[in-house]
Amino acid sequence: MKIGVIGAGSWGTALAKLLAENGHEVEIWAYEPELVKEINEKHENTLYLPGFRLPDNLSATGDLHTCVRGKELILSVPPSHVVRRVISEIKDEIPVGVPIVSASKGIENETLMLVSDIMEDVLPIHCHPYLCYLSGPSFAKEVAAQKPTAVTVASYNHKLAEHVQRVFSSELFRCYTSSDVPGVEIGGALKNVIAIASGAITAMDLGHNASSGMITRGLNEMTRLAVRLGANPLTLSGLAGMGDLVLTCTGGLSRNRTLGYKLGQGMTIKEILDDMNMVAEGVKTSESVYHLAKKMNVEMPICEQVYLVIHEGKDVREAVTDLSRRDLKRELAGLY
Ligand SMILES: NC(=O)C1=CN([C@@H]2O[C@H](COP(=O)(O)OP(=O)(O)OC[C@H]3O[C@@H](n4cnc5c(N)ncnc54)[C@H](O)[C@@H]3O)[C@@H](O)[C@H]2O)C=CC1
Numbered sequence: 001m002k003i004g005v006i007g008a009g010s011w012g013t014a015l016a017k018l019l020a021e022n023g024h025e026v027e028i029w030a031y032e033p034e035l036v037k038e039i040n041e042k043h044e045n046t047l048y049l050p051g052f053r054l055p056d057n058l059s060a061t062g063d064l065h066t067c068v069r070g071k072e073l074i075l076s077v078p079p080s081h082v083v084r085r086v087i088s089e090i091k092d093e094i095p096v097g098v099p100i101v102s103a104s105k106g107i108e109n110e111t112l113m114l115v116s117d118i119m120e121d122v123l124p125i126h127c128h129p130y131l132c133y134l135s136g137p138s139f140a141k142e143v144a145a146q147k148p149t150a151v152t153v154a155s156y157n158h159k160l161a162e163h164v165q166r167v168f169s170s171e172l173f174r175c176y177t178s179s180d181v182p183g184v185e186i187g188g189a190l191k192n193v194i195a196i197a198s199g200a201i202t203a204m205d206l207g208h209n210a211s212s213g214m215i216t217r218g219l220n221e222m223t224r225l226a227v228r229l230g231a232n233p234l235t236l237s238g239l240a241g242m243g244d245l246v247l248t249c250t251g252g253l254s255r256n257r258t259l260g261y262k263l264g265q266g267m268t269i270k271e272i273l274d275d276m277n278m279v280a281e282g283v284k285t286s287e288s289v290y291h292l293a294k295k296m297n298v299e300m301p302i303c304e305q306v307y308l309v310i311h312e313g314k315d316v317r318e319a320v321t322d323l324s325r326r327d328l329k330r331e332l333a334g335l336y
């Protein structure tokens, strides 16, 4: 198949490499002109995925329209805050019937929309039955290194999810299907916020008990919001929920966890972001979740504290203290 990949960050590049290794002819759109040249001439992406040779059947373009034209499948994987802008540019050029797979994770600040909502908002109605979402525990670097990985491919169109499952799967990259689009999308977006909290408490040396408690209660609040937004709570126990949450909260490769770790060490958010060329989606998502939780009247104390630390300058130690001083609760309150 001819596949266009929108976004040559670490995840776009790792997935493009996987698809090329699966035998497809892949063209990736890079925002940075120097990256187009480097991928085409040196078969490498030293900016976002250094150390991996990219296959010869993977080429790059700086022209978004070229990346989409004549393709039989489109993979969209820019950071969530540019999805609307990027997809708007090519929205009228996707032929009827071409699958569009989104692998970005986040919630838009201005509209509080999940990436799936943005895609439906921007793309013409004839594209909607061909939308699909790929999420789950998958560090780009490990996928590029061909380490075994399992993810979820969600779509309201089951036949499409099965088709996309076959296109992406290999012996080392195993895709499961799901029809729970909001569940999969909420899992992928919210785990980034909890991972920031997890990184902070690790840096503060609060112990394994605190870490496990944070991850589990994080899953609880993710599930609470998901249920309010119409998701199946069991999806949040799957790859795109608990799977990605555990990976991101404990894995040293996580940008969100690392950012939280640095906050826990006392660095300011400005100092941390000034030193990063990659995206930590949890920073923007924490703001969206803060407002979404208020709007939906869902209690999300961990996400709220992450928001207050990042966006309102609250002291990280005070945030931890405030979390443990809350009223005592039933464990499954608000889930049913
Ligand atoms: N890196 C990973 O391991 C994984 C990332 N994801 C998700 O994939 C999405 C993309 O993240 P990464 O590939 O990690 O990005 P990255 O952090 O490696 O690179 C940043 C990307 O943003 C692009 N960018 C920056 N400003 C832009 C603009 N104004 N317009 C268009 N593009 C611009 C850069 O070209 C680059 O592609 C995110 O939603 C992330 O949560 C999902 C699973 C794994």
Ligand SMILES: O=C(CO)COP(=O)(O)O
Pocket: 105, 136, 137, 138, 139, 140, 192, 195, 244, 247, 248, 253, 254, 255, 256, 257, 279, 280, 281
């Ligand atoms: O989503 C990811 C793994 O599934 C990547 O997490 P980070 O963005 O925190 O690195």
